[in-house]
Amino acid sequence: MAGRAERASFKAESGVEVTVHVPEPVGREVLAEQIPISVVFEDEDILVVDKAAGMVVHPAPGNWTGTLVNALKGRGQALANAGNEDRAGLVHRLDKETSGLMIVAKSERAHRVLAKAISERRVARRYAALCWGHVKGDDITVDAPIARDPNDRKRMAIVAAGRAAKTDFHRLARFTSTDLLRAHLHSGRTHQIRVHLASIGHPVVGDDTYGGGGARRLVALPPKRQFLHAAWLRFRHPGSNEELDFRAPLPPELRTSLGAVSETPEIIAHPDPLEYLGFYRVDD
Numbered sequence: 517m518a519g520r521a522e523r524a525s526f527k528a529e530s531g532v533e534v535t536v537h538v539p540e541p542v543g544r545e546v547l548a549e550q551i552p553i554s555v556v557f558e559d560e561d562i563l564v565v566d567k568a569a570g571m572v573v574h575p576a577p578g579n580w581t582g583t584l585v586n587a588l589k590g591r592g593q594a595l596a597n598a599g600n601e602d603r604a605g606l607v608h609r610l611d612k613e614t615s616g617l618m619i620v621a622k623s624e625r626a627h628r629v630l631a632k633a634i635s636e637r638r639v640a641r642r643y644a645a646l647c648w649g650h651v652k653g654d655d656i657t658v659d660a661p662i663a664r665d666p667n668d669r670k671r672m673a674i675v676a677a678g679r680a681a682k683t684d685f686h687r688l689a690r691f692t693s694t695d696l697l698r699a700h701l702h703s704g705r706t707h708q709i710r711v712h713l714a715s716i717g718h719p720v721v722g723d724d725t726y727g728g729g730g731a732r733r734l735v736a737l738p739p740k741r742q743f744l745h746a747a748w749l750r751f752r753h754p755g756s757n758e759e760l761d762f763r764a765p766l767p768p769e770l771r772t773s774l775g776a777v778s779e780t781p782e783i784i785a786h787p788d789p790l791e792y793l794g795f796y797r798v799d800d
Contacts, residue, residue, distance in 0.1 A: 546575055546601050551587035556617070556762055561755045562630070563588075563605075563620040566764045569741055573609045573618075575602050588620060595620070596627035607631055608641075608704055613722075616643070616746025617764050621754070629754035634704065640750040643699040644766065644790055645685075645709055646735070646743035646777065647718040648728055650695050654687045658712040662705040671725060672707040674715050681705040683712045688793040691777045694721060694735065698795055709744060720744050721773075736776035738769050745770055747790055766790060 528534050554566040565584070572579040575586065588595055588605055595605035605620040607630045619639075621627035633639050663678030665671040682702035689696040695718070699709045710726050713719055719728030721735055722742035729742075737743065749762045765788045766774065775784040786792035 544575070544580065544602075546589060546604070547581060547586055548589035548592070549581060549586040550590045551582065553584065553587045556764070557760070561622055561626040561753070563622065564749065564760075564762050565618050565620060567610055567615060567618050567746075569613050569615040569767065569769075572612050574606060584618075594622050596622060596624050608634060608639075610746055611707060611710070611742075611744070613740060613742045614643075614744045614746065615764075615767050615770075617749045617762055618746070619749065619751070626754040630751070633751060633754075637702060638751065640748070641701045641704075641746065642748035642795070643701070643709055644688075644743075644745045644747045644770075644795060645697045645699050645713065646694050646721040646770075646773070647697060647713050648694055648721055649718045650690060651685065651687060651697070651716070651718055655685070656716075657682065657684050658716060660712065660715060662708060662711055672705070672711050674711065679703070679705055681708050681712070683709055685713075688790075688795060689778065689783075691779075694777050696774070696778075696793065710742070734776075735773050737773045741769060743770055743773060748796060763788075763790075763796060 555563055556566050557564040567584060572583045573585070575583050585602065585604055585606065597604055605622065607619045607621050607627060610616060610618055619630055621630055630639070659682040660674045661676065661678035662672050662681040663675035665673035666675070680703060684700040684702070686698045687695050688698055701708060710720050710723050714726035719726045720742050721728050722732065722737045723729055732739065745766055747764050750760065752759055771784065771789065774789055783789045783792055790796065
């Protein structure tokens with residue numbers, strides 16, 4: 517009957533016209549919080565931060581506070597909105613348990629220029645990843661589409677109809693049970709490095725979601741920590757067009773883990789083990 521409200525269990529018969537009213541989503545204020553963050557560069561257009569492992573990047577169900585966006589707002593500065601206050605300033609993201617470098621835009625123009633640069637692959641992002649086992653060669657590429665796992669919405673997976681994703685891996689060192697890799701993203705899909713390595717049978721060490729979370733004592737890795745670190749960023753400044761180069765040494769817990777798996781005092785004795793292993797070599 518026209519105008520009659522029905523229960524959710526209502527089963528419409530053929531020919532019955534049903535009107536659905538979808539309420540506007542309830543907004544949630546993004547709070548400014550005084551949370552310490554490591555800022556490695558800042559000017560009127562951008563910030564580059566070294567995000568700690570364990571920090572969620574933006575507010576979402578289950579993590580409305582304590583995020584990087586909350587911390588950025590707590591600094592009392594302008595941030596690009598880009599139409600979404602929950603992700604104010606964010607140009608790209610890192611997983612919760614991934615540490616390392618991120619670009620934050622302070623103006624709408626900076627956000628627009630940087631987002632375009634990332635989409636055109638003009639922002640070089642390099643990650644240090646320790647994986648279980650030994651990859652087939654010193655240089656491999658995984659080119660496989662990624663989408664939500666149809667059997668588990670909390671995971672991503674290689675899905676034929678997914679979005680194109682490509683990662684280059686270069687082996688920096690081969691240890692007894694692990695390889696230390698440099699990962700170069702050509703795209704930025706959710707969990708891309710983790711999914712691509714798991715798909716070839718070499719999950720990231722410490723990655724509980726994709727099969728690499730066991731044997732933590734063997735690699736001296738703390739609980740809920742994966743060995744994945746965004747160590748190197750190269751891009752042109754959105755205002756001056758100056759070429760910028762930022763490097764973030766391994767945080768203490770990953771440095772300790774690297775020492776445990778390498779059993780090579782010379783590596784850990786170096787001020788930056790990644791530099792010692794040739795991580796910052798410009799080859800592409």
